[in-house]
Amino acid sequence: GLLNLLVKPIVKILSLPxxxxxxxxxxxxxxxxxxxxxxxxxxxxxxxxFWGYVWSSIVISIISIVVSKIIFFREKKD
Incomplete structure (x- = not known):
């Protein structure tokens, strides 16, 4: 969690192009x-x-999207 909080935003900005x-x-x-x-x-x-990391990141991304949609749907419903 700490890595995503501190390092990932910097890497995303640098890799934007x-x-x-x-x-x-x-x-x-x-x-x-x-x-x-x-x-x-x-x-x-x-x-x-390498492919293990790639497939793992794809699975984590899909799970994250599904959970985000479920949370958004529940908040919108209330």
Whole structure:
């Protein structure tokens, strides 16, 4: 959580031009890099290879989108 709070916004700003060129797909690479950093810090997390990080970041992104939509729908309903 701390990594996402402090490092990720800086990386997103610095990578904005390439993110625009790739229509946002570069975010997956940024998220994979963040997972790699977390994997190297936390000993209980085991992800193997570049594609493991990429697929993990895709799954996390999909789950995040679904949860955000559910929360937004519940707030809008009330």
């Amino acid at each position: 390439i993110n625009i060129l790739t229509l946002g797909i570069f975010n997956i690479i940024i998220n994979a890099g963040m997972l790699w950093i977390v994997d190297s810090i936390i000993k209980g997390l085991e992800i193997e290879g």
